[in-house]
Amino acid sequence: MIEREGVWMSKEQYIYAVARVRSKELALLDKPVLEQLLSCKTYEDCLKVLTDKGWGEHSGESAEEILTQEREKTWTFIRELVTDMSVFDTFLYEKDFHNLKAAIKQVYVRNEVPNIFINDGTVDKELIFEAVKNHDFTNLPDHMQTAAEEAYQMQMRNGDGQLCDIILDRAALDTVYKKAGESGNELLMEYAELRVVTANLNCAIRGAKTGKRIEFFEMALAQCQTLDKKELVRAALTGVEAIYDYLSTTVYDDAVFALKESFSTFERWCDNLIINRIKPQKYNTISVSPLAAYILARENEIKTVRILLSGKLNELPENSIRERLRDMYV
Amino acid sequence: MEGLGIVFALAGAILAALVAGIGSAIGVGMAGEAAAGVVTDDPSKFSKVLILQLLPGTQGIYGLLIAFITLTQIGVLGGSSDMSLEKGLLYFAACMPMAVVGYFSAVRQAKASLASISLVSKKPDQFGKAMIFPAMVETYAILALLISILAIMGITPLAI
Numbered sequence: 001m002i003e004r005e006g007v008w009m010s011k012e013q014y015i016y017a018v019a020r021v022r023s024k025e026l027a028l029l030d031k032p033v034l035e036q037l038l039s040c041k042t043y044e045d046c047l048k049v050l051t052d053k054g055w056g057e058h059s060g061e062s063a064e065e066i067l068t069q070e071r072e073k074t075w076t077f078i079r080e081l082v083t084d085m086s087v088f089d090t091f092l093y094e095k096d097f098h099n100l101k102a103a104i105k106q107v108y109v110r111n112e113v114p115n116i117f118i119n120d121g122t123v124d125k126e127l128i129f130e131a132v133k134n135h136d137f138t139n140l141p142d143h144m145q146t147a148a149e150e151a152y153q154m155q156m157r158n159g160d161g162q163l164c165d166i167i168l169d170r171a172a173l174d175t176v177y178k179k180a181g182e183s184g185n186e187l188l189m190e191y192a193e194l195r196v197v198t199a200n201l202n203c204a205i206r207g208a209k210t211g212k213r214i215e216f217f218e219m220a221l222a223q224c225q226t227l228d229k230k231e232l233v234r235a236a237l238t239g240v241e242a243i244y245d246y247l248s249t250t251v252y253d254d255a256v257f258a259l260k261e262s263f264s265t266f267e268r269w270c271d272n273l274i275i276n277r278i279k280p281q282k283y284n285t286i287s288v289s290p291l292a293a294y295i296l297a298r299e300n301e302i303k304t305v306r307i308l309l310s311g312k313l314n315e316l317p318e319n320s321i322r323e324r325l326r327d328m329y330v
Numbered sequence: 331m332e333g334l335g336i337v338f339a340l341a342g343a344i345l346a347a348l349v350a351g352i353g354s355a356i357g358v359g360m361a362g363e364a365a366a367g368v369v370t371d372d373p374s375k376f377s378k379v380l381i382l383q384l385l386p387g388t389q390g391i392y393g394l395l396i397a398f399i400t401l402t403q404i405g406v407l408g409g410s411s412d413m414s415l416e417k418g419l420l421y422f423a424a425c426m427p428m429a430v431v432g433y434f435s436a437v438r439q440a441k442a443s444l445a446s447i448s449l450v451s452k453k454p455d456q457f458g459k460a461m462i463f464p465a466m467v468e469t470y471a472i473l474a475l476l477i478s479i480l481a482i483m484g485i486t487p488l489a490i
Binding site: 015016017018019020022023024025026283285286 | 360363364365366367368370371372441444445447448451452
């Protein structure tokens with residue numbers, strides 16, 4: 001919608017915002033800073049370097065507090081620049097479905113489980129919880145209602161938590177894909193495509209390793225443009241090697257190497273794929289895409305710092321942490 | 331058809347100032363937004379981004395110049411404004427390079443300026459190079475200005 005409606009004005013209205021983002025990109029962590037963090041002897045030294053770089057609000061904060069504040073800073077900055085935040089809903093739908101999943105589980109076990117909900121989705125987490133508790137999904141957005149009912153029935157009647165998760169994960173991917181397509185924004189569409197691709201591959205590999213049946217793959221895998229769902233299902237039913245063979249015929253042939261190495265290498269490959277595809281936005285001066293790319297870059301940065309801090313906390317060797325680090329946007 | 335010559339000549343002059351001016355206004359406005367974005371976070375870059383903002387503004391000045399020369403040549407600012415339809419159409423055509431090229435070059439130059447403002451916001455020491463990119467677009471506005479001036483001056487002595 002953003003890039004389609006009023007081809008001229010709609011894009012032009014982000015010129016100021018893009019210029020602000022360009023200035024902010026200077027503060028993004030680059031490779032030398034990551035090396036500096038890696039070379040820190042202790043976890044506390046890492047926190048100090050981050051605080052010196054302006055992360056967090058004040059010294060003495062825990063890692064989790066610093067990371068939460070950094071995420072909040074990003075969204076506060078974007079809210080300052082964009083009046084209609086619905087442009088970025090594509091990034092938030094998965095949070096809604098996570099909250100829906102958490103609410104169904106919580107209602108099912110009839111116990112309050114602390115800290116299972118995520119903030120900042122497109123739908124208030126309390127509203128989602130109330131909808132599940134009252135078994136009335138009419139207050140939820142249209143794209144959530146059917147999946148919510150289906151997952152609810154699966155959990156409450158059959159007690160099948162895994163199937164409940166699959167239904168909601170698939171619905172989340174379908175929603176991200178559909179809404180990104182409706183937005184007409186190239187970056188959002190590319191993000192959605194890659195999210196579906198990486199989730200499908202993840203699911204296909206795990207399913208193939210555990211010998212899942214065709215019904216599982218049909219239900220779990222979402223449609224996208226760059227992977228043929230039928231081919232992927234056929235390969236997943238045959239085995240992991242067949243998935244590698246199929247992938248070698250697609251544009252994601254480099255995923256085979258990552259998958260063969262380890263699952264954490266594959267997860268790193270998935271994150272790097274998105275970051276590398278959005279890098280051209282560094283040179284885009286018009287449209288909402290550089291803002292969306294900045295959000296993804298910040299999320300990637302926070303994730304990388306979390307991995308690094310967790311490695312330092314567990315006293316993992318430097319090389320072991322390094323191979324888990326994601327590519328940076330800058 | 332009598333008297334229509336001056337109408338076309340005047341329309342040409344007005345369009346040169348109007349269309350090129352609109353292009354410059356759009357261009358300077360776009361670059362100004364980006365410049366304000368950079369200065370919000372780093373006020374020390376004001377002078378650099380200001381120059382880049384002003385670059386798409388020249389087409390408006392060229393348009394004004396063409397309009398002024400045409401007005402003096404066709405007698406609107408004094409003298410006789412009697413001219414044939416053919417001569418009026420020739421003046422109209424002579425003003426068009428500045429009007430059309432002025433508009434499009436201003437808008438495209440503004441986009442180059444936006445990119446250069448981004449460059450300066452990240453690498454202020456590269457200001458010299460950043461200025462060259464939008465300045466290259468200026469070449470075509472100057473060519474249009476030149477051809478419009480030559481055409482207008484060449485029409486005046488024609489006995490048609």
